[in-house]
Amino acid sequence: MTMSFYTIYAMWRDADLVGRMQSVTDSDVRRTLSKRTLTADDFLCLLSPAAEAHLEAMARKAHGLTMAQFGRTMVLYTPLYLSNYCTNGCVYCSFNHKNRIDRRQLSLDEVEDEARAISASGLKHILILTGDAPSIASVDYIADCCRVLDRYFTAIGIEIYALTEDEYRRLIAAGADSLTLYQETYNERLYAELHPKGPKRDYGFRLDAPERACRAAMRAVNVGALLGLDDWHRDAFFTGLHAHYLQDRYPETEISASLPRIRPHVGGFQPGCVVEDRHLVQIMTAMRLFMPRLGIAISTRESAGFRDRLLPLGVTRMSAGSCTAVGGHIDEDNGTGQFEISDERTVPEMVAMLQQAGWQPVYKDWQSLGRLVS
Amino acid sequence: MHTNNSSDTLTIGGRSFDSRLLIGTGKYPSDEMIPDIITASGSQIITVALRRVDFRATTDNVMHHIPDSMQLLPNTSGARNADEAVRIARLARATGCGNWIKIEVIPDNLHLLPDGHQTLLATETLVKDGFVVLPYINADPVVARQLEDAGAAAVMPLGAPIGTNQGLTTREMLHIIIDTINVPVVVDAGIGKPSQACDAMEMGADACLVNTAIASAGDPVAMAGAFAAAIRAGREACLSGTGSVGIQATASSPLTGFLYE
Amino acid sequence: MEIRLNGKPERLTGAITVGDLIREKGLDPETVVVEHNLAIITTVDFDQVWLEDNDNLEILKFVGGG
Numbered sequence: 001m002t003m004s005f006y007t008i009y010a011m012w013r014d015a016d017l018v019g020r021m022q023s024v025t026d027s028d029v030r031r032t033l034s035k036r037t038l039t040a041d042d043f044l045c046l047l048s049p050a051a052e053a054h055l056e057a058m059a060r061k062a063h064g065l066t067m068a069q070f071g072r073t074m075v076l077y078t079p080l081y082l083s084n085y086c087t088n089g090c091v092y093c094s095f096n097h098k099n100r101i102d103r104r105q106l107s108l109d110e111v112e113d114e115a116r117a118i119s120a121s122g123l124k125h126i127l128i129l130t131g132d133a134p135s136i137a138s139v140d141y142i143a144d145c146c147r148v149l150d151r152y153f154t155a156i157g158i159e160i161y162a163l164t165e166d167e168y169r170r171l172i173a174a175g176a177d178s179l180t181l182y183q184e185t186y187n188e189r190l191y192a193e194l195h196p197k198g199p200k201r202d203y204g205f206r207l208d209a210p211e212r213a214c215r216a217a218m219r220a221v222n223v224g225a226l227l228g229l230d231d232w233h234r235d236a237f238f239t240g241l242h243a244h245y246l247q248d249r250y251p252e253t254e255i256s257a258s259l260p261r262i263r264p265h266v267g268g269f270q271p272g273c274v275v276e277d278r279h280l281v282q283i284m285t286a287m288r289l290f291m292p293r294l295g296i297a298i299s300t301r302e303s304a305g306f307r308d309r310l311l312p313l314g315v316t317r318m319s320a321g322s323c324t325a326v327g328g329h330i331d332e333d334n335g336t337g338q339f340e341i342s343d344e345r346t347v348p349e350m351v352a353m354l355q356q357a358g359w360q361p362v363y364k365d366w367q368s369l370g371r372l373v374s
Numbered sequence: 375m376h377t378n379n380s381s382d383t384l385t386i387g388g389r390s391f392d393s394r395l396l397i398g399t400g401k402y403p404s405d406e407m408i409p410d411i412i413t414a415s416g417s418q419i420i421t422v423a424l425r426r427v428d429f430r431a432t433t434d435n436v437m438h439h440i441p442d443s444m445q446l447l448p449n450t451s452g453a454r455n456a457d458e459a460v461r462i463a464r465l466a467r468a469t470g471c472g473n474w475i476k477i478e479v480i481p482d483n484l485h486l487l488p489d490g491h492q493t494l495l496a497t498e499t500l501v502k503d504g505f506v507v508l509p510y511i512n513a514d515p516v517v518a519r520q521l522e523d524a525g526a527a528a529v530m531p532l533g534a535p536i537g538t539n540q541g542l543t544t545r546e547m548l549h550i551i552i553d554t555i556n557v558p559v560v561v562d563a564g565i566g567k568p569s570q571a572c573d574a575m576e577m578g579a580d581a582c583l584v585n586t587a588i589a590s591a592g593d594p595v596a597m598a599g600a601f602a603a604a605i606r607a608g609r610e611a612c613l614s615g616t617g618s619v620g621i622q623a624t625a626s627s628p629l630t631g632f633l634y635e
Numbered sequence: 636m637e638i639r640l641n642g643k644p645e646r647l648t649g650a651i652t653v654g655d656l657i658r659e660k661g662l663d664p665e666t667v668v669v670e671h672n673l674a675i676i677t678t679v680d681f682d683q684v685w686l687e688d689n690d691n692l693e694i695l696k697f698v699g700g701g
Binding site: 398399400401402405408421422423424425426427429432433435436437448449451461464465466468469470471536563583585586 | 641642660661662663666667668670673675677678693694695696697698699700701
Binding site: 031036037055248277281309313 | 631634
């Protein structure tokens with residue numbers, strides 16, 4: 001594979017992105033807002049400080065595009081942490097191997113118990129997560145978990161350490177059909193500082209993983225950066241470019257982006273910048289205008305009130321009933337979560353909120369032929 | 375639309391051109407006016423067709439009226455499938471006129487619409503055979519992408535069926551093609567008026583091919599000049615970035631007002 | 636002998652080359668391209684190719700087109 005998103009990243013990395021954004025004028029923003037199809041330069045324009053004054057106009061256009069492409073629907077899913085063993089030293093994460101927390105990995109029976117509890121809520125989409133410990137939470141273990149979950153859910157997403165194309169194929173064969181993988185930060189230099197130890201140090205291997213998943217015929221791929229590690233303007237821009245690159249090269253794959261903002265966690269890491277609420281709105285609406293067909297996910301990192309306000313602005317998937325500790329859907333005492341959850345609403349509470357707001361909660365968006373559960 | 379050279383030349387198959395108007399040589403009242411058409415149009419790329427010699431008129435030859443400096447673009451008109459197109463392309467190249475070919479596979483005599491599938495097959499074969507391939511297609515973004523992936527040097531989507539002068543009836547699809555295809559997009563067929571060519575260029579097309587509208591005009595030479603001006607105007611408008619359509623100003627901000635409460 | 640020339644039967648009085656036939660028809664060899672039994676023959680070979688009974692010959696040239 002000769003082409004990689006890195007080629008595009010490198011082209012823009014050396015451009016003075018922040019400087020370019022500073023020089024965007026009000027009339028540049030107006031012109032961009034009346035365009036039909038946006039280029040990368042237009043996307044940059046909408047992320048710039050000058051665009052902050054046009055949030056309402058961006059929001060209206062984003063709302064219109066989201067209604068046209070997705071309607072008033074919201075896909076619901078819940079994350080299930082299978083294992084928090086980790087060999088990485090990511091300075092911003094609770095699961096950092098140096099942090100003294102209880103380490104656990106669910107047995108297949110425990111996975112099944114969790115599955116039973118979660119699917120009782122009606123949810124059909126699950127997202128499974130692990131730390132980066134391939135000798136413990138191995139690809140075989142994850143595949144076994146997929147096979148168990150396959151009996152309870154119609155769509156299984158994986159958010160795990162970066163794999164090879166063959167490994168993705170194995171998990172797809174075991175029932176996985178979507179991949180979530182955050183580059184954390186696209187800033188190569190900062191990435192090296194934030195990941196001092198462990199396999200995750202390999203920036204390029206991680207960067208190319210979503211593309212490997214596309215080539216392995218993963219049905220859906222979700223990218224993102226942890227906003228706040230670097231200047232959010234840069235990481236939001238590269239997230240959009242990365243999604244655009246994948247959508248262009250793999251039109252048969254459903255591409256989406258997440259916009260996680262860094263949250264309180266174990267360990268003393270201080271974020272590089274603060275991402276205010278209005279910045280998140282600007283990022284989301286700019287992304288919607290840049291890529292009308294992009295799925296956009298907002299997790300329970302965000303508060304209930306804020307998530308509710310984001311509904312009309314372009315979100316297409318939301319998690320509910322979340323717990324970021326291992327297991328956690330049965331047992332009250334769950335151990336340490338990967339990050340603090342802000343929106344603690346249960347699935348029924350989320351459903352009620354959505355229906356009240358005029359949205360249709362979607363429990364099942366996808367089912368591959370041949371799945372056992374209906 | 376992708377412009378990355380400061381002098382805004384059109385580059386196809388490794389050759390650069392100043393003119394973004396391609397012309398044909400069909401349907402003229404007389405081939406003798408072709409040199410004047412070329413001068414008035416400023417065109418540098420010209421299409422011809424390959425036909426069996428008419429033994430009753432053996433001295434006629436359109437090539438006498440085409441200067442050597444023109445880039446010749448023979449078409450495969452007459453081909454009803456990929457094999458015939460490939461055969462015609464190889465014959466055209468054997469004349470020694472160059473290796474450019476416009477693939478026209480038109481099995482439909484009623485509407486003269488091209489067969490995208492056969493066009494793709496012919497393109498794959500001819501690209502491998504070293505031709506600079508410009509396929510003529512319906513304005514189908516999926517087919518355009520397949521042709522780009524197969525190595526076509528440009529794509530030529532129609533604005534409307536050949537000879538109808540209806541203008542850009544395929545406008546929405548042309549937008550998508552212009553936005554998603556990286557090789558030059560040459561709008562070919564159906565352009566009936568200079569304003570339509572100007573419109574195509576404003577939308578971001580890289581060039582237009584005009585034959586019928588010039589050949590059937592009352593004064594073809596003057597019309598060729600009009601098309602050249604229209605295409606230059608449309609191109610300059612596209613490059614200078616059209617102004618914003620007014621954004622409604624409202625006092626309230628229902629969607630984002632909460633951010634400032 | 637009889638050949639097919641541009642899709643029609645053509646009687647030939649004796650053994651001739653492609654080049655002979657082209658000149659006989661009043662054509663300039665530089666302006667035509669020839670397909671002999673589906674194989675392309677270029678100008679340099681016109682005088683080397685002898686026509687035989689039942690040969691299929693296509694003689695083509697450029698004409699106006701869009």
